[in-house]
Amino acid sequence: xxxxxxxxxxxxxxxxxxxxxxxxxxxxxxxxxxxxxxxxxxxxxxxxxxxxxxxxxxxxxxxxxxxxxxxxxxxxxxxxxxxxxxxxxxxxxxxxxxxxxxxxxxxxxxxxxxxxxxxxxxxxxxxxxxxxxxxxxxxxxxxxxxxxxxxxxxxxxxxxxxxxxxxxxxxxxxxxxxxxxxxxxxxxxxxxxxxxxxxxxxxxxxxxxxxxxxxxxxxxxxxxxxxxxxxxxxxxxxxxxxxxxx
Amino acid sequence: xxxxxxxxxxxxxxxxxxxxxxxxxxxxxxxxxxxxxxxxxxxxxxxxxxxxxxxxxxxxxxxxxxxxxxxxxxxxxxxxxxxxxxxxxxxxxxxxxxxxxxxxxxxxxxxxxxxxxxxxxxxxxxxxxxxxxxxxxxxxxxxxxxxxxxxxxxxxxxxxxxxxxxxxxxxxxxxxxxxxxxxxxxxxxxxxxxxxxxxxxxxxxxxxxxxxxxxxxxxxxxxxxxxxxxxxxxxxxxxxxxxxxx
DNA sequence: TAGTGGTCTAGACCACAAA
DNA sequence: TTGTGGTCTAGACCACTAA
Numbered sequence: 001x002x003x004x005x006x007x008x009x010x011x012x013x014x015x016x017x018x019x020x021x022x023x024x025x026x027x028x029x030x031x032x033x034x035x036x037x038x039x040x041x042x043x044x045x046x047x048x049x050x051x052x053x054x055x056x057x058x059x060x061x062x063x064x065x066x067x068x069x070x071x072x073x074x075x076x077x078x079x080x081x082x083x084x085x086x087x088x089x090x091x092x093x094x095x096x097x098x099x100x101x102x103x104x105x106x107x108x109x110x111x112x113x114x115x116x117x118x119x120x121x122x123x124x125x126x127x128x129x130x131x132x133x134x135x136x137x138x139x140x141x142x143x144x145x146x147x148x149x150x151x152x153x154x155x156x157x158x159x160x161x162x163x164x165x166x167x168x169x170x171x172x173x174x175x176x177x178x179x180x181x182x183x184x185x186x187x188x189x190x191x192x193x194x195x196x197x198x199x200x201x202x203x204x205x206x207x208x209x210x211x212x213x214x215x216x217x218x219x220x221x222x223x224x225x226x227x228x229x230x231x232x233x234x235x236x237x238x239x240x241x242x243x244x245x246x
Numbered sequence: 247x248x249x250x251x252x253x254x255x256x257x258x259x260x261x262x263x264x265x266x267x268x269x270x271x272x273x274x275x276x277x278x279x280x281x282x283x284x285x286x287x288x289x290x291x292x293x294x295x296x297x298x299x300x301x302x303x304x305x306x307x308x309x310x311x312x313x314x315x316x317x318x319x320x321x322x323x324x325x326x327x328x329x330x331x332x333x334x335x336x337x338x339x340x341x342x343x344x345x346x347x348x349x350x351x352x353x354x355x356x357x358x359x360x361x362x363x364x365x366x367x368x369x370x371x372x373x374x375x376x377x378x379x380x381x382x383x384x385x386x387x388x389x390x391x392x393x394x395x396x397x398x399x400x401x402x403x404x405x406x407x408x409x410x411x412x413x414x415x416x417x418x419x420x421x422x423x424x425x426x427x428x429x430x431x432x433x434x435x436x437x438x439x440x441x442x443x444x445x446x447x448x449x450x451x452x453x454x455x456x457x458x459x460x461x462x463x464x465x466x467x468x469x470x471x472x473x474x475x476x477x478x479x480x481x482x483x484x485x486x487x488x489x490x491x492x
Numbered sequence: 493t494a495g496t497g498g499t500c501t502a503g504a505c506c507a508c509a510a511a
Numbered sequence: 512t513t514g515t516g517g518t519c520t521a522g523a524c525c526a527c528t529a530a
Contacts, residue, residue, distance in 0.1 A: 053501085
């Protein structure tokens with residue numbers, strides 16, 4: 001069981017503590033999509049904070065699309081949607097499950113390389129600094145879906161490449177072994193023609209071949225760039241979704 | 247000058263009215279990016295609402311990335327960013343200006359067609375119903391950037407095709423002539439190989455040719471689907487940006 | 493020190509949904 | 512009618528920035 005009460009002597013704001021608590025309940029699946037969460041009155045009572053503070057926290061969760069409210073009925077855990085991929089950091093595994101695929105991973109290679117200028121610039125390090133490089137083939141229902149090339153600043157996570165990243169998430173290793181949580185990221189999305197080597201790896205038919213290409217830089221809690229990631233998705237299997245407003 | 251006061255007898259909530267007012271100031275450019283907006287105390291005073299209400303409105307604007315706050319300094323108008331394209335409905339003109347290009351448009355064709363099944367389904371109309379179709383070539387600094395194919399439910403905007411949409415925005419015509427505001431949209435983003443006809447229109451080199459393809463359904467104030475849009479962006483000139491969080 | 497935004501409270505009344 | 516979320520107020524004290 002996780003921490004489930006508010007520490008009045010903590011320096012963290014009450015709303016922040018309550019946010020972590022409620023978010024945890026949802027992300028750990030203790031409250032399932034569609035479930036009603038306790039009414040505001042009960043949260044006020046249980047955590048001994050004002051209704052305003054409770055509502056501030058619920059507003060944050062609504063903004064993240066983790067919950068939704070219905071006047072007169074209650075507040076409910078939201079069902080995950082595909083457009084989250086463009087707003088929240090979502091693991092390949094989660095993403096595929098939401099799309100109705102069974103995810104799989106094969107490690108293509110892992111090695112240490114020295115940082116080329118373009119990657120060094122985005123990771124805010126010196127060119128030539130040591131990077132851990134991990135290439136993986138990602139599968140959906142056993143069929144190739146994407147190729148991922150991860151570059152990690154090795155200084156922050158020496159020895160990462162020891163891990164088995166076919167069956168264990170890289171993010172989890174970073175967190176548990178090095179205390180690094182990737183909390184923020186910036187990405188660029190492009191369409192590319194398919195180079196023949198990638199086409200082969202992804203088992204693509206040349207005629208239908210284009211790649212949805214993503215470059216992502218991920219930042220730690222301390223706002224330090226830690227990972228540079230290239231993802232090549234099969235254009236004939238993968239799409240991104242988003243909702244727009246005025 | 248636009249309405250700049252709050253109507254206490256209106257059925258609209260105070261925060262909603264204030265939101266429209268402040269948003270207007272920003273979107274009309276009366277407050278420029280980087281400008282400090284009036285402090286909360288002054289807004290409280292000027293519009294005669296509580297600070298809580300003022301802050302509720304500012305929170306909304308912060309969430310839309312229209313303003314940002316700095317404790318101890320003030321609240322400022324945000325500079326537009328490229329990742330807005332994935333969250334807010336942005337006109338081609340605005341988008342290109344933000345990217346540092348001078349936008350241009352050529353109308354390729356405009357005609358009435360009967361709705362094919364796939365489009366009818368997304369527009370929630372009967373197959374065969376009349377659609378206004380508008381094809382345009384979009385230019386950036388005089389060079390082709392994208393091809394857009396717009397399908398409008400003609401019943402909602404009879405005679406739209408009379409307009410000159412090389413120099414006048416389609417959105418404006420819908421609003422002023424038919425009272426239709428497209429306030430919400432859903433889109434899907436894919437990578438496509440370049441068909442030869444589009445490649446020619448976009449002046450693309452075959453070797454570097456992939457398209458970033460977007461399909462968008464836009465909804466009116468009444469949540470009725472009005473427009474189905476296909477955009478084919480040159481993959482070698484156009485990219486999308488997004489920021490992710492945990 | 494003065495002015496700004498950040499956090500928090502207690503309480504009121506309204507609107508809507510379900511029994 | 513009861514219980515839920517929606518809107519709004521007045522006021523307090525804190526934290527940070529700049530002069």
